[in-house]
Amino acid sequence: MDFHVSLAGRGDLTSRIYKQLRGAILDGRLRGGERLPPTRELARRLDVSRNTVAVAYERLSAEGFLVARVGAGTFVRTEPIERVRARTAPGGDGVRPREVWRSLPLPADTGSDTPAYDFRPGIPDAGLFPLESWRRLIAGEFRSAAIHPARYGDPCGHAGLRAAIARYFGVSRSVRADADDVLITHGAQQALDLIGRILIEPGDCVAVEEPGYAPARLLFQSLGARVTGVPVDAEGIDVTAIPPTARLVYVTPSHQFPLGTPMSLDRRTALLAWAERHGALVVEDDYDSEFRFGDRPLEPLQSLDRHGHVVYVGSFSKTLLPMLRLGFLVAPASLRPALRTAKQLSDRHGELPTQAALARFIDEGMLARHIRRATRDYSARHELIVTSLRRDFADRLRLVPSAAGLHVCARFIHDTPADADQVIERARQSGVAVESLARHYGDRPPEPGLVVGYGAISPTRIGEGLRLLAASW
Known part of the structure; x- marks a missing residue:
């Protein structure tokens, strides 16, 4: 692969090439199995002698960072190498964003972890x-x-x-x-x-x-x-x-x-x-x-x-x-x-x-055609959730009427926003992801409630997911 080497600074040219290649391997920029440029090509790009590059490669090979394969080239070793701290952009407080950007919340975590019972709104199947x-x-x-x-x-x-x-x-x-x-x-x-x-x-x-x-x-x-x-x-x-x-x-x-x-x-x-x-x-x-x-x-x-x-x-x-x-x-x-x-x-x-x-x-x-098919599927999920909320949560939640979309909303009858947060957290610990109505308020005191999505959960998992949610009170 192409690799940038700077020859600025102190020390002989071979040492500088060696240190930069070694650092790239240790912080993960050069990964196991990647092929390095041939010594002749890298020497030409850096305008140095081929021997200068070859000595740096030989030193890295002797230390176990590189492997030379006859007729194929020089590669980063594939066996695990103990990493040092990854390279990061420069730190410091020299330049700051406008004040409004310091007050806005960080984006929600969009990692790959998927809850076992995913009732998050706005996610299609x-x-x-x-x-x-x-x-x-x-x-x-x-x-x-x-x-x-x-x-x-x-x-x-x-x-x-x-x-x-x-x-x-x-x-x-x-x-x-x-x-x-x-x-x-x-x-x-x-x-x-x-x-x-x-x-x-x-x-x-x-x-x-x-x-x-x-x-x-x-x-x-x-x-x-x-x-x-x-x-x-x-x-x-x-x-x-x-x-x-x-x-x-x-x-x-x-x-x-x-x-x-x-x-x-x-x-x-x-x-x-x-x-x-x-x-x-x-x-x-x-x-x-x-x-x-x-x-x-x-x-x-x-x-x-x-x-x-x-x-x-x-x-x-x-x-x-x-x-x-x-x-x-x-x-x-x-x-x-x-x-x-x-x-x-x-x-x-x-x-x-x-x-x-x-x-x-x-x-x-x-x-x-896709919307007609999806609407039939989402309609069945909507009906499952609405029926369960009205039957099993009647003393806890008041359903907000809705006949469209990928979620339903239900308000808490007796509990406070703090109570609602505890219910949502206990549900999360049971593998149930559901959203708080309170997070959608900005100026006014939030109203406790749940926003229950059904796009990301299969119909076969809705019943058990709602049972675990009910057990979170």
């Missing part, structure tokens, strides 16, 4: 994803004819995918858009970031639902906004409680996160009227509304908007796979040029072969 069909589509996009001539793409995304999204969501969700109105993003979170970048000045007021989606709140805070939580009731966000100075209002009207209730038509109308009076923008995050088990969906705010005050945000992370990081936004004409520029400055464009594959996935009807 990867086993339902049509992987073979997706692999075929991706392979087709990497044919030479598909990638030549090599060039950068439109910051707004693959033209075919933008058109497919406009058609699909125009039919399935009544979103009013054509391809020019759509901008492809790396999930909903990047869409929110782009909107915030073009709209929010430091100190601007941003209103969010309370309880609500914490990553959105934290993102707006990171941009310098004064974020205010607005209470949510059975009809959705309380429009009368939105600060009149709010520049932006973030809502999840189709399936409120985390409570799960939809925003009523009266509230939708009132929110749009409020936005028009105050010249504010409403960001509509259509969070996991594709999976619907009962009530007919109400029209999105975007389709009711007549004056350009709504940006519609969608994501494929819940319908497909989170690792694909594909989302989109639909913006009014007044914001499109700025959003396009912000996207170009942010990352130029996304992964065009993946976007092209998704366009075919939608146009060939595979997305609709």
Whole structure:
């Protein structure tokens, strides 16, 4: 492999080469079995004699760090070597981030450990994803004819995918858009970031639902906004409680996160009227509304908007796979040029072969078939959990009605937030992962409750998982 060697500093050239190669082996940069450059090649790159490099290699071989194989080259030994402390970036306190970044919580642990009974919300079942069909589509996009001539793409995304999204969501969700109105993003979170970048000045007021989606709140805070939580009731966000100075209002009207209730038509109308009076923008995050088990969906705010005050945000992370990081936004004409520029400055464009594959996935009807199949599966899991919570937890939890999405919410009847934390911790020790409702509050005192997901747990494990959860009281 290519390896950088610096000849600056004291000592003869052979010693410097030896010490740097030895250090790279000890801290793991050069791994067991890796092939080093031939002595002639490394000597040429370093502009030293071949003998200078050869002596360094011989010394490392004598000490057991390298193994020479006749006709093959020189390799790092494959037997375990006692490691020293790994190399890290320079420390020190010379440069610090803006103060807001010192107050934001660290990202949640995204390690590979999976709980035995995984009731965490927002995680779809990867086993339902049509992987073979997706692999075929991706392979087709990497044919030479598909990638030549090599060039950068439109910051707004693959033209075919933008058109497919406009058609699909125009039919399935009544979103009013054509391809020019759509901008492809790396999930909903990047869409929110782009909107915030073009709209929010430091100190601007941003209103969010309370309880609500914490990553959105934290993102707006990171941009310098004064974020205010607005209470949510059975009809959705309380429009009368939105600060009149709010520049932006973030809502999840189709399936409120985390409570799960939809925003009523009266509230939708009132929110749009409020936005028009105050010249504010409403960001509509259509969070996991594709999976619907009962009530007919109400029209999105975007389709009711007549004056350009709504940006519609969608994501494929819940319908497909989170690792694909594909989302989109639909913006009014007044914001499109700025959003396009912000996207170009942010990352130029996304992964065009993946976007092209998704366009075919939608146009060939595979997305609709996948959602129908997944909805049937998630509906059965939803029913199992709702039945158990109503039957076995009736004296402990009050279920919040919900007929869509990948989770349900239940409020504690008697216990305090501290009691709820103890229940969740004891459940964790039993291998049950469930989320606290309290973590979704920002400004107001948190309400004790549970957010119970069912995308990541198989139906056969739900009963035992809920039994262990009940035993955690």
